Amino acid sequence: MNIVAVKQYEPSTANSPAENLYYATHPLHRIVGNLLACSDLSSFLTQDQAFFGTFMERLRATIRQAFQDGDPDALFQSHKTLYLLYEQNLARPGDHGGDNQFHPFLIRVRNEIEAAWEACELSRYRLRSAEVPADDGDFLAFFENRRRSHRMNDHPLFEFLENRATASQFAAFLSHDAALIVRFADFIALTLIGVDDEIIREVAGNFWDEMGGGNINNRHTRQFRRLLEYVGIALPAGELRPSHFIDNLDGRGLVGYNLYFHLSLHRRNYFKSVGSMTVAESMDPVHYVRIVRGLKRLGFTDEKAIAYYVQHAEVDVDHGEGWAKNVMLPLLGRYPAARHDMVLGGDMRLDATADYYDFLLAKLTRDVPAVRPSGLLAAMA
Numbered sequence: 001m002n003i004v005a006v007k008q009y010e011p012s013t014a015n016s017p018a019e020n021l022y023y024a025t026h027p028l029h030r031i032v033g034n035l036l037a038c039s040d041l042s043s044f045l046t047q048d049q050a051f052f053g054t055f056m057e058r059l060r061a062t063i064r065q066a067f068q069d070g071d072p073d074a075l076f077q078s079h080k081t082l083y084l085l086y087e088q089n090l091a092r093p094g095d096h097g098g099d100n101q102f103h104p105f106l107i108r109v110r111n112e113i114e115a116a117w118e119a120c121e122l123s124r125y126r127l128r129s130a131e132v133p134a135d136d137g138d139f140l141a142f143f144e145n146r147r148r149s150h151r152m153n154d155h156p157l158f159e160f161l162e163n164r165a166t167a168s169q170f171a172a173f174l175s176h177d178a179a180l181i182v183r184f185a186d187f188i189a190l191t192l193i194g195v196d197d198e199i200i201r202e203v204a205g206n207f208w209d210e211m212g213g214g215n216i217n218n219r220h221t222r223q224f225r226r227l228l229e230y231v232g233i234a235l236p237a238g239e240l241r242p243s244h245f246i247d248n249l250d251g252r253g254l255v256g257y258n259l260y261f262h263l264s265l266h267r268r269n270y271f272k273s274v275g276s277m278t279v280a281e282s283m284d285p286v287h288y289v290r291i292v293r294g295l296k297r298l299g300f301t302d303e304k305a306i307a308y309y310v311q312h313a314e315v316d317v318d319h320g321e322g323w324a325k326n327v328m329l330p331l332l333g334r335y336p337a338a339r340h341d342m343v344l345g346g347d348m349r350l351d352a353t354a355d356y357y358d359f360l361l362a363k364l365t366r367d368v369p370a371v372r373p374s375g376l377l378a379a380m381a
Contacts, residue, residue, distance in 0.1 A: 028062045029080035031055065032109065036084060041100050063113060066251075067120040075251035078113050079258055083246065085110045086261040090186055114262060125347060132339045136329050143324065143343060147279055152354045153286070157361040162290040167298050169364045171231050176360055178245040180257055181224050181308075185210040190264035191273060198330035202322045206281070209315060223308040230305035231295075252359045256352040263345060271338035274327055275345030282320030283350070288313035 038044055045052060065074035085106060091097030100106055133139045147153065161173060188207045195203060212218030225240055236244060242257075249257065263273035288309045295306050303310060328342055 025058075028059060028077040029084060031058075032081045032106075033084050035106065036088065036097070036100055038100065041103050041105065045105060059109060059112060063116045067116040072251055076254065078117070079251050079254035082110065082113050082117075082258045082261075083254055086258060086265070087242070089261075089265060090183075118262075121348060124351065125344060127340065127344060127347070129337075129340045132343055134336070134339070136332065139332070139339060140324055140329070143275075143278070143328070143346060144282075146343065146346065147282055147350065150350045150354070152283055152350045152357070155287070155354060155357045155361075157357045157364075158287045158290040160361060160364070161294040162297070163294070165294060165298075165364065167231070170294060170298060171233055172364060173360065174228060174231060175233060175245060176248045176253065176363075178224070178228065178240070179242040179249065180260075182221055182240045182245070183242045183257075183260075185220065187260045187264055188277070191270075191277060194267075196331065196334065198334070199327045202326035206319055206322070209319070220308060220312075223311070226305055227308050230302065231300060249356075250359055252352075252355045256349075256356045259348060259352050263348075269341075269345075271331070271335070271341035272345030272348065274323070274331065274338075275342035275347075276349040278320065278323040278328060278342070279346040279349045280353075281323050283353070285313050285317045285320070 035041060035044075062074050062077050065071040066078040067075075088098045088101040088106075091101070133142050157173075161170060165173070185207065188203065188210060192200070192203050192207065208214070210220050212220065212222070216222065221240060225235065228235055246254075246257075259276065260273075263269040263276050291309045292306060292313060295301075295309070300306055331338060332342075
């Protein structure tokens with residue numbers, strides 16, 4: 001994980017005002033990033049008596065600014081911190097990125113941020129359980145209507161990509177979406193943990209598609225890598241990781257990314273996660289069709305190189321229907337009270353994604369974020 005090393009946090013030999021000032025004023029995610037890498041975090045917290053109180057004051061001030069005052073920088077700091085804490089759960093073996101995964105201090109930090117974020121998010125919704133239909137057919141129609149009537153369904157970002165984006169702007173869009181695409185199979189895998197027998201086939205089938213049906217070259221992350229290389233984005237050697245792209249995202253982009261973690265890691269949020277995944281699989285095909293048209297408009301016509309979006313425009317239609325009929329409905333047969341949470345999870349996914357696309361469209365049309373061009377993109381620039 002690429003964490004900017006602003007300072008190595010080791011126990012201070014003196015509880016000096018300078019040390020306290022540093023803890024209090026440096027960005028939250030930078031402090032937490034170094035704490036995650038601390039070789040003996042418990043000893044540090046025991047020996048540096050000044051740290052805990054000063055840090056918690058900084059944490060709570062940032063949380064208040066982010067989720068009560070609506071400060072964009074505080075939102076970014078809070079969600080970049082959550083990103084670092086969440087990613088411990090999927091750290092590569094041998095990387096030591098998860099050495100402090102269950103340290104009680106870091107769990108407390110995560111819990112405090114999540115509690116404030118969740119309270120802020122839930123305050124946006126006024127959905128009453130009585131509004132959600134009890135009949136299966138009516139429920140699916142209600143769920144689908146909320147998706148189709150949401151502004152996400154026809155977000156102007158995709159008209160821009162289809163008809164007006166330059167090659168550099170298109171490459172920037174792909175670079176911004178990359179962190180989530182690289183991690184998406186893991187989010188599906190998290191929904192398989194403790195899954196009910198009635199739904200395992202659908203979820204496992206979705207995961208198998210992400211794995212290329214057993215063909216490593218057709219694994220979706222490899223397809224996406226070929227696309228990035230095709231449009232001229234220079235990439236690091238080896239397997240792509242979210243950390244290669246996460247710095248492209250502002251607070252709103254991180255909200256959408258972190259929402260997958262928040263819903264899938266907490267068992268109490270499982271039904272919200274199902275609603276969120278159903279929406280995610282259902283809302284993408286119409287957008288992917290426009291992305292393919294935009295790529296071809298710019299001369300990126302190699303069907304194998306753009307296969308990631310060509311195939312998703314087709315198979316995600318089936319996945320969306322499969323999650324609705326073969327995951328939500330069987331779960332509701334066993335847990336009828338889960339209807340409200342499924343709808344709420346879908347609404348949260350729609351809003352988070354729309355907010356992110358608002359940010360991305362504004363950024364793309366304001367300036368072209370830096371990418372390293374090569375190949376066809378360099379020739380077209």
